[in-house]
Amino acid sequence: MGHGVAMKAVLSLFPGGSTMTMSALGEPCVLLKLGEIVLKGKNRELFERRLIANIRHALEGTVDLKTDVRKRHGVIAIFLPEGTTVEQAEAVAQRVAEVPGLVWIHRAWRVAKDPEAVLKAGLELVGESEEAKRGARFAVRSRRRDKRFPLRSNELDRMVGGAINDEYGLPVDLRNPELTLHIEVDRDEVFVFTGGIPGQGGLPVGSSGRALVLMSGGIDSPVAAYRMMRRGLHVDFLHFSGIPFTTSESIYKAYALVRKLDRFQGRSRLWVVPFGKAQQSIRTSGQDRLAVIAQRRLMLKTAEEVAHRIKAAALVTGDALGQVSSQTLTNITAQDNAVDLPILRPLVGWDKTEIMAEARRIGTLEISELPDEDCCSLLAPKRAETRAKIEDLKQIERRLDAEELCVQLADSIQEYTL
Ligand code: ATP
Ligand code: MG
Numbered sequence: 001m002g003h004g005v006a007m008k009a010v011l012s013l014f015p016g017g018s019t020m021t022m023s024a025l026g027e028p029c030v031l032l033k034l035g036e037i038v039l040k041g042k043n044r045e046l047f048e049r050r051l052i053a054n055i056r057h058a059l060e061g062t063v064d065l066k067t068d069v070r071k072r073h074g075v076i077a078i079f080l081p082e083g084t085t086v087e088q089a090e091a092v093a094q095r096v097a098e099v100p101g102l103v104w105i106h107r108a109w110r111v112a113k114d115p116e117a118v119l120k121a122g123l124e125l126v127g128e129s130e131e132a133k134r135g136a137r138f139a140v141r142s143r144r145r146d147k148r149f150p151l152r153s154n155e156l157d158r159m160v161g162g163a164i165n166d167e168y169g170l171p172v173d174l175r176n177p178e179l180t181l182h183i184e185v186d187r188d189e190v191f192v193f194t195g196g197i198p199g200q201g202g203l204p205v206g207s208s209g210r211a212l213v214l215m216s217g218g219i220d221s222p223v224a225a226y227r228m229m230r231r232g233l234h235v236d237f238l239h240f241s242g243i244p245f246t247t248s249e250s251i252y253k254a255y256a257l258v259r260k261l262d263r264f265q266g267r268s269r270l271w272v273v274p275f276g277k278a279q280q281s282i283r284t285s286g287q288d289r290l291a292v293i294a295q296r297r298l299m300l301k302t303a304e305e306v307a308h309r310i311k312a313a314a315l316v317t318g319d320a321l322g323q324v325s326s327q328t329l330t331n332i333t334a335q336d337n338a339v340d341l342p343i344l345r346p347l348v349g350w351d352k353t354e355i356m357a358e359a360r361r362i363g364t365l366e367i368s369e370l371p372d373e374d375c376c377s378l379l380a381p382k383r384a385e386t387r388a389k390i391e392d393l394k395q396i397e398r399r400l401d402a403e404e405l406c407v408q409l410a411d412s413i414q415e416y417t418l
Contacts, residue, residue, distance in 0.1 A: 025121050026111035028089050030078040031184070031191050032096060033104035035201045038074065051101045051204040052076060057266050058099050063092050072186050073145045076102075079110065093197060098263045100230045101207075102199030106182070108191045115151055115159065121192045122160045122181050123167055129179060129194060137173035138164060142183040149185045156183055200230055205265040208232030211344065212312040214303055215239050215270075217253035217372045220318025220347055222261060222364040223355050227346035228316050229265050236310055237261075237268065238303050240275040246373040255416055256367045262418050264362075270416040273302060273409050285399045287392070289385040292326050294396045297338035298409075301402060304339040305410040319345045323352060330387045337390050 032055070037047045052069055055076065059067050065088055068079040078096070080089055089107050097105045109125065111117045122140070126132050140161040142153040151159065160183065161172055170179075184191040213225040215237040225235055239254040251272055262268040282294050303315050319327045319335075336343055347355055359365035397403075 025109040025124050026117065026192070027082070027109065028080045028084050028086075029108050029110045029191070030080070030089065030093050030096065031106040031108040031193060032076040032078070032102050033106075033199070034075065035101055035103040035199065036203055037101060047101075047204055047207050048076075050207050051099075054099050054101070054204050054206070054266070055096055058095055058263075059092065061266075062095050063088070065092065067092060072188075075184075075186075077108075077110070077191070097197050097199050099204075100200045100202040100232075100264060101204040103201055104196045105199055106191075106193040106196040108182075108193035110189045111192055113146075113149065113185070113188070113190055115156070118156070118183055118190050118192060119160055119163055122183065123163055125192060125194060126164050126170070126179065126181055127168060131179035131194075132168055132170060135170060136178035137171050137176070138179040138181065139172065139174045139177035140164070140181045140183065142185070144185045146185050146187045149190075153185075156185075200264065202230030203232035205229050205232060206234045209314075210234050210236070210310075210312045211314040211316050212236050212238055212303055212307045212310065213316040214299060214318075215254055215257065216318070217250045217257070217368065217370075218318065219359050219365065219368040220320065220323075220355055222257045222318075222368060223358050223362070224316055224318040224344075224346050225261055226264060226358070226362050226364075228344060229261070231346075233314070233316075234265055234267075235316065236312060237270045238273065238306055239270060240273050240299055240302075242276045242279065242373065243274040245276040245280070249372040251416075253367060253370060253372050257364055258416075259418060260362070260364050260367060268418050270418075271306060272414045272416065273306075274412055274414075275299075275409070278405060278409060281400055281405075282396070285396055287385075287396075290388055290392060290396060293331050293334055293385060293388040294393055296326055296331075296335055297393060297397070298400075298402055298406060300335055300338045300343070302406040302409045304341050305406050306413060307341055309410065314342045314344050315339065316344045316346070318347055318355075320347045320350050320352070320355065325386050328386045331385075334388045334390050334393060338393075 037044060040047050048071060052071060056069050066081050070077050078092060093105050093107050109121050111121045140157045142156040144153045164170060165172060179194060182193050208231055211228060211233045213235045215221045229235060237258050241250050255270055258268050258270045278298060279295060282291055321327060359368060
């Protein structure tokens with residue numbers, strides 16, 4: 001069947017087009033395109049199942065709709081109940097756009113698998129769009145995931161494109177369209193949509209395991225947490241407060257940051273260690289210039305103890321090479337030496353301006369920039385050591401009985417669940 005014949009046959013069924021109602025569009029749904037998962041071989045199934053569970057969990061608490069999340073061939077579809085408003089569908093799309101593992105989110109229409117229904121929906125969708133009202137250049141892009149569909153994708157393109165051109169007089173522009181109508185033929189249905197919003201990319205949270213993020217109230221550590229969630233880690237957060245020598249402000253800040261970040265993973269937990277007394281003993285036990293790095297090692301040792309208790313397999317910090325004196329290569333080596341668990345530093349090669357831009361994008365910058373009394377300010381020597389010697393640090397730790405101290409600190413931990 002040539003496309004011209006098909007087009008004429010179909011068009012004769014729908015003269016005018018103006019009599020079409022909204023129901024011509026079929027059922028509202030949200031269509032999700034998977035990211036890196038598509039490169040997975042045998043494990044793909046596992047990743048997809050994890051992703052679907054994460055999507056369901058994200059929708060449970062936030063959207064007041066009975067949604068139906070289904071795996072399709074290479075995509076995921078969220079079917080929405082009859083009577084769903086455009087605003088509700090948009091809310092679903094916006095919410096899933098926060099779930100790592102997806103690259104595109106489209107508000108789409110699910111129509112019956114026959115060329116007439118597809119044509120009708122395509123015409124309606126384009127006719128409704130703002131772009132069409134200003135006479136935009138358009139293109140139709142079809143994909144046939146089910147090869148049994150009677151029209152090949154280029155036939156479908158030409159049939160629907162021709163009808164749009166006839167109906168609305170819009171010019172076709174295949175190279176640089178202002179409006180693109182997408183038609184995706186699947187096994188059980190056809191999805192029709194224009195536009196979309198980009199997703200987070202990355203892998204489904206939980207597919208890489210569990211880690212513990214050392215979370216200050218600063219700009220870097222929330223970004224580090226986000227980057228590792230996006231690589232599939234489910235993270236817990238650990239904050240060291242200067243209590244009893246500081247106020248609780250830094251805890252509120254850490255909590256607010258965790259709440260902001262929770263939308264990417266769900267089920268977040270914040271653990272807080274009252275660290276003031278331990279810091280005081282560091283200050284009285286050694287050379288001033290080593291205090292900062294000695295304190296960082298004690299934080300890491302305590303974090304490792306906590307990680308074992310909650311079954312986290314790695315620590316995450318917001319270190320960036322050379323950003324401050326505690327982040328020189330020598331001092332990073334001295335930190336790695338303090339623990340056996342791997343310390344993941346996703347921002348190690350990032351500039352501060354890049355970190356800030358990302359913090360702004362994920363919504364943590366505003367909170368990080370609020371003033372607080374960080375526990376680190378209790379220990380600010382005039383000149384910090386940039387080349388700390390591990391033997392000197394170990395000597396301080398022997399005097400402190402650091403091994404025992406970090407167990408006590410882990411025992412004194414407080415949990416904040418969202
Ligand atoms: P940030 O912006 O994340 O606070 P920073 O530039 O202030 O980082 P540092 O103070 O040297 O740098 O901290 C480096 C890393 O050590 C932080 O990214 C964080 O992972 C960890 N860290 C520092 N202070 C704390 C704290 N009070 N509680 C938990 N982790 C901390
Ligand atoms: Mg800091």
